[in-house]
Amino acid sequence: MKRLLPLMAGVVLLLSACGREDLSTLNPQGPVAQKQFDLMTLSISIMALVVIIVFAICIYVLIRFRRRKGDKSVPKQVEGNHTLEIIWTVIPIILLLILGVPTINTVFGLAKDYSKDPNAVQVTVTSHQYWWEFEYPEYGIKTAQELVVPTGKKIQFTLASADVTHAFWIPSIGGKIDTNAGTGTTNKLFLEFPKEGVFKGKCAELCGPSHSLMDFKAKAVSQASFDRWVAAMKAPAVLPEDSKIKDALENKCLSCHAIGENNAGSSAPNLTGIGSRQTIGGILYNDEPGKSVESNIKEWVTDTQKVKPGNMMPNAGELGLTQEELDGIAKYLADYKLDY
Ligand SMILES: [Cu+2]
Incomplete structure (x- = not known):
């Protein structure tokens, strides 16, 4: 048991989604997740109930009617019992209805389309x-x-x-x-x-x-x-004052990325207000010890394949960015925050 403790602790950590934001369906934070969770609870409860009852009957029958020592007789052979057959047909039908009605209700309820709703x-x-x-x-x-x-x-x-x-x-x-x-x-x-x-x-x-x-x-x-x-987001973007950095940004970044009202490039993530985002690339957290928006942008652009293998973004070398340009662009983007 003692040896299993670390393993179990690890499993608990793994199952409890140990990241900073909750990544668990078991802790719903909104009505949609709540309805999905309720359905899971309902179906798991019904299934658990069936498993417990079936296993209990099984174990009882195995023990109660086992062949005893010295008993060589053939038990009474029983075939067909109307009452039992009706019971084990009706009970599953009732269980399926209890499971099916709310499931269909929820599934159709959650498929509602609010595309035309002016309040959505x-x-x-x-x-x-x-x-x-x-x-x-x-x-x-x-x-x-x-x-x-x-x-x-x-x-x-x-x-x-x-x-x-x-x-x-x-x-x-x-x-x-x-x-x-x-x-x-x-x-x-x-x-x-x-x-x-x-x-x-x-x-x-x-x-x-x-x-x-x-x-x-x-x-x-x-x-x-x-x-x-x-x-x-709609306010015009203020481009870098330094003309060298501005040129590098426009020529090497904005052909794919858009910034502010400059929607020239949109094949890559829009960078408007990137300085206020929590992460760079969705995974490099800016508030971790020793990290900042600036350091994460540099880490990302220096070797994009190291951070996200297989992604489409060229790295600083492929873009022909000098260290000075990279530093200037990273600083500019880090300072590009949105107030809201
Ligand atoms: Cu995927």
Whole structure:
């Protein structure tokens, strides 16, 4: 037992999702996740009840009717019993109804489409290897890796993929749903965030070598804060004062990335307000000891393949960025914060 303790402690840590944000479906933080959790609880309870009763009867029969020493007689042969047959047909039907009615109700309830609801916030999600793009068509803004949503509203997602199939999942809020590739079709999902906070999202469909690193954040804020964020996102970007850094940024970054109102490039994550994001690349935390937005941007750009193997971003060498340019761009981006 003593030897098993460390192993069990490890398993508990593993199962309790030891990251900083809750990545557990077992601790729902919104009504969608709550309904999914309730369904799980209901079906596991019913199944557990059936297992316990069946095993109890089995064990009882094995012991009570076992062949005793010296007993060579053939037991009474019984075939067919109407009462028993009715019982073991009716009980499963009742159990299936108890399981089926709420399941169908919830599944259809959660498939509701709020695309036309004027009170819902519309978000178009495009998944890429290995990052997430969030577009708010009503506001004309695009962001990446950090989804910002107001609390207390329905958030209607319309999802598709730019390359291979991924799946959008915020375990403690709800989901998941595939983002399909190449079919021209979109999937829909609505979620609700009753509480302010940061919730971790994951890609839930094996999509390549950095699949497990394809994290994102969902940041739920008050309506007033959300409105300030939208305004800040729409405000014109102030480009670096130093013309050398500005040129490097424009020529080497903005051909793929967009910043502020500069929407020239959009094949890579939108960088507007990247200085206020919690992570760089969705996985390098800016608030860890010894780390900062600036150091993480440098770490990322210096060797993008080391951070996220298989991703599409060229590294500093391939981009022909000098150390001075990299330092200047990292500092500029780190200072590019949004107030909201
Ligand atoms: Cu994936």
